[in-house]
Amino acid sequence: MNVNRVLNAIRGRVSTENLINSCSGEGCRVDMTDVPSDRIIIDVEREFDSRNMREKRCDRLLFFINTVENNLVAAPIELKSGRAEQSDVVGKLENSLRFAASIAPRQRTLKTVYVPVLLHGRDIKWTNPKGLKQLNVRYGGASLQIFRGRCDAPKNLWEVLSESGNL
Secondary structure: OOHHHHHHHHHOOOOHHHEEOOOOEOOEOOOOOOOOOOEEEEEHHHHHHHOOOOOOOOOEEEEEEEOOOOEEEEEEEEEEOOOEEHHHHHHHHHHHHHHHHHHOOOOOOOEEEEOOEEEEOOOEEOOOOOOOOOOEEEEOOEEEEOEEEEOOOOOHHHHHHHHOOOO
16 A cells, blocks of 8 residues: 555645645644644635535545554544534534545555544534434444544544544
8 A cells, every 4th residue: 555645646636725734723723743744634615615515514624544554544624613513513524524535545455434523612512402412423324423622632633533443
């Protein structure tokens, strides 16, 4: 498996002006410590706008190769400096998962794992306050947990990604 070939294939499927160096934004600082340096970060809002895609979308999309597990990690990331609303977060991440799948190269030797992430500053406004306090999205006929962390915390992104069990 050639890491550069896989990541370059993804780079070739998005506008270069929408490739960025950090996941921070929207008033939320994201600590990139321990996230592999061979990575791609896409400003999803700008990429959707450049494609005239009008549906809800997350803020960032991170791709990197986990060489230990031999998989491509695709992590759509929603950033909320304040309070996050459950239904809004779910809709944005579901659309962004579909987009991630559309630009991830098909590999026989490399499985793609999807890890939806929410980094927020305050609480979550639950659509059903009496329901389970867990965020999930539907993708590919399965329910995926949305892994959550706090804005501005040390190693916030890596800790959330590690919690997923896909690293």
